[in-house]
Amino acid sequence: MNNETIEQNEDVPFNEQLELLQREVDEWKDTATRRAADYANLQRRTQIERMELIAHASESVITRMLPVLDDLHAAVDSSRTSSDVAALRTGIEMIYVKALKIFEDAGVGIIDADPGQPFSVQYHEALMHSPSEYPEGHIIQGVQRGYQLHNKVLRHAKVITSAGLPSHTDDLEGKQ
Helix, strand or coil: CCHHHHHHCCCCCHHHHHHHHHHHHHHHHHHHHHHHHHHHHHHHHHHHHHHHHHHHHHHHHHHHHHHHHHHHHHHHHHHHHCCCHHHHHHHHHHHHHHHHHHHHHCCEEEECCCCCCECCCCCEEEEEEECCCCCCCEEEEEEECEEEECCEEEECEEEEEECCCCCHHHHHHHHC
16 A cells, blocks of 8 residues: 555544555565565576586587497407507597597687797696796696686696706706
8 A cells, every 4th residue: 555545545544544554564575475485496496407407518528428438448348359559559549539529529629738839827737847948938848738618728738847948057066
């Protein structure tokens, strides 16, 4: 009930006006309670849908990787009975290419960590810093590949970085 209704009903006793207002307050409380419950249900449904979406996204990649797993199983079985190393190597290379293609199609890319490339904390993790012919702050060697999903780093490439050329005094100290 609003003020206009109350003003128009000045002939209505105060107790009745109070009861009308109390009923209106109760109706608003009931509406607010229902809206809060609806919102909580929406949040719960949204969370369930999000979890199902994530599960199904993983299911898609896993399903596409099953043939790679089958091929690896066949390669292991074959390696137990065959002595043809070249054929085994060719088979493993084919499996590797198939796996790379599946990951590439899913948006996974390899993070470059080639010797001579500048080190970047965004993509690389330095395991060691060692003197070399490369300029300081450049990669000497990749230790473990890094991967990214679209533009998000999944795992940094682990590398050894250059401390630059050894100084002449380092050479003298080593000879003593």
